[in-house]
Amino acid sequence: MAKLSPRDIKRKIQGIKNTQRITKAMKAVSAAKLNKAKAKLNATRPYSEKLYDLINDLAAFVDRDIHPLLKVRDEKVIDFVVITADRGLAGAFNSNVIKRTVNTVRKLEEEGKEVNLILIGRKAVQFFKNKNFKIREEYEDIYRDHLNLRFTSQVGGAIAQRYDEEQIDAVYFINNELITTATYETKIRKLLPIEPKIDYTKLSELTRYNIEPSSEEVLEELMKRYINFQLYRALVESSTAEHAARMIAMDNATRNAGEAIKKWTVIFNKARQEAITTELIDIINAANAIS
Secondary structure, X not given: OOOOOHHHHHHHHHHHHHHHHHHHHHHHHHHHHHHHHHHHHHHHXXXXXXXXXXXXXXXXXOXXXXXXXXXXXXXXXXXXXXXXXXXXXXXXXXXXXXHHHHHHHHHHHHOOOEEEEEEEOHHHHHHHXXXXXXXXXXXXXHHHHOOOHHHHHHHHHHHHHHHHOOOOOEEEEEEEEEEXXXXXXXXXXXXXXXXXXXXXXHOOHHHOOOOOOOHHHHHHHHHHHHHHHHHHHHHHHHHHHHHHHHHHHHHHHHHHHHHHHHHHHHHHHHHHHHHHHHHHHHHHHHHHHHO
């Protein structure tokens, strides 16, 4: 590597400072978006959890044959809804989901199961599109314009139809979820079928629900809401975690840029001192030669 002159080093320092200004601005933007996304997430989680608890409770004591989405089958054909971001610059946010998906799919395929992917997010589509994976559907650019219940109804309706027609035996989400402002975690959650955690058949009649007008009608409406809203929550979780990951990544980049500036400033000072010393030696040698 050729030795850099003080002028070249100064240009390099200025370039790092320009990059630092950009990363600092991106951190501020991500922090603002994170606060807004957390407000939406905090409004989404309670409803999602209560809806899940209600469905779980109802499914525990009603006849599971009254609704096709409650039927439990051997998991031979599985759909995974893989949720990533559309953009990068968020550290290991996207790669964590992709790695978890690849490892999970390979393990299930080794067990003789068929796995299909529903990809949401440009990064997931770009990675899996030309790989040896079975892809059912692809969705890109949904966070900017389509992060709403209309979109989730479209995707959720297709999932419910395939499960109803027994084309698939189980559905799972793979996405990042926000744990704290500074941390997120890649999780796998089961969407279908719903398997009750409590055996309500062993409880007294007084502890059960009285369902009106009928179990079929109530479950039909609740199951639609359940699938669509769980998918909506997964997208909100992923979007919120993305902003947190990008804020952390830009904060790290800003601090790394600061360290690089210090390092190159020391190098610049040494190079400038060497240049001054060399010039002084040349002047002294020239003066000695003249005298």
